[in-house]
Amino acid sequence: MSVTVRVPAKVNLQLGVGPLRDDGYHDLVNVFHAVSLFDEVTVTEGPLAVTVEGASIEGVPTGPENLAARAAVLLAGHLGVEAAASIHIRKEIPVAGGMAGGSADAAAALLGCAALWNPGLPLKTLMELGGQLGSDVPFALLGGTAVGVGRGEVLTPLPTSGEYHWIFALAEGGLSTPAVYAECDRLRAAFEEHAVWPHESPALLAALAEGDAKALGAALTNDLQPAALSLMPSLQRTIAAGRDFGALGALVSGSGPTCAFLAGDAEHAADIAAALRGAGVARAAVAASGPVPGATVL
Numbered sequence: 001m002s003v004t005v006r007v008p009a010k011v012n013l014q015l016g017v018g019p020l021r022d023d024g025y026h027d028l029v030n031v032f033h034a035v036s037l038f039d040e041v042t043v044t045e046g047p048l049a050v051t052v053e054g055a056s057i058e059g060v061p062t063g064p065e066n067l068a069a070r071a072a073v074l075l076a077g078h079l080g081v082e083a084a085a086s087i088h089i090r091k092e093i094p095v096a097g098g099m100a101g102g103s104a105d106a107a108a109a110l111l112g113c114a115a116l117w118n119p120g121l122p123l124k125t126l127m128e129l130g131g132q133l134g135s136d137v138p139f140a141l142l143g144g145t146a147v148g149v150g151r152g153e154v155l156t157p158l159p160t161s162g163e164y165h166w167i168f169a170l171a172e173g174g175l176s177t178p179a180v181y182a183e184c185d186r187l188r189a190a191f192e193e194h195a196v197w198p199h200e201s202p203a204l205l206a207a208l209a210e211g212d213a214k215a216l217g218a219a220l221t222n223d224l225q226p227a228a229l230s231l232m233p234s235l236q237r238t239i240a241a242g243r244d245f246g247a248l249g250a251l252v253s254g255s256g257p258t259c260a261f262l263a264g265d266a267e268h269a270a271d272i273a274a275a276l277r278g279a280g281v282a283r284a285a286v287a288a289s290g291p292v293p294g295a296t297v298l
């Protein structure tokens with residue numbers, strides 16, 4: 001028996017990073033938004049294994065360290081069953097791109113394995129288990145638009161109106177999330193900047209509730225952006241090009257290096273994607289829309 005799960009990438013509409021805590025983590029305010037770039041994860045009963053296919057899959061492990069395999073092992077342990085899951089991942093979400101592709105695969109594996117081993121397991125249980133694997137995993141199960149506080153794993157869905165049209169400019173190479181946080185700490189220390197406790201942006205929440213793309217574009221923020229730009233200065237050109245081509249908003253997605261641009265409608269998004277490709281400021285530029293549902297059994 002096998003189950004296929006489709007799972008979306010995320011973009012952070014707001015990523016507020018608080019001061020470094022004693023335990024090495026930062027308190028975050030994270031507005032997650034699920035977009036129509038999907039991985040497909042097929043789980044078949046059989047010996048635990050991971051295979052991956054896709055145009056750009058360098059760096060994706062196929063051993064037990066793959067987050068989807070770790071998710072299967074975690075769920076099996078929770079249920080007291082053998083982790084008999086042969087996992088195949090069709091990857092469309094950029095790897096190490098700040099769009100939570102690994103977390104998405106973990107969420108898909110949790111849902112797929114649950115469908116095989118214990119259908120009817122509550123989403124809440126899967127989200128709790130997902131939170132043990134990574135702070136982005138619960139959101140990949142939930143989808144839509146949601147705000148996460150703490151390390152990002154306590155989620156509250158946000159009301160939104162309408163559909164938003166995005167362009168994602170994929171970079172050559174990836175950025176390691178821990179390295180970007182470390183650079184953020186280094187820059188703050190160097191500039192004696194005192195990080196403040198982050199709060200949800202009222203302008204962002206109002207724009208989402210009203211379906212106002214222009215106001216949303218103006219309200220996008222990412223406290224990790226200076227660090228991502230410091231580690232990969234070429235992203236400044238990418239961001240500037242998207243603005244020049246008329247994007248309503250532009251920011252680095254999560255820890256980068258993918259850059260996200262908001263367009264007024266689908267046609268505008270296709271135009272900006274073509275212009276970014278033509279300008280040679282990205283490895284690829286893809287249009288997508290959001291919000292979309294979280295991990296879904298096909």
Ligand code: ATP
Binds near residue numbers: 065096100101106177
């Ligand atoms: P985030 O936005 O959550 O910080 P990311 O999108 O920047 O993550 P991922 O694509 O999740 O980055 O990959 C980060 C690293 O995780 C990869 O370089 C790889 O070594 C490891 N990894 C483990 N499992 C997976 C998986 N299923 N898919 C992609 N990467 C994985």
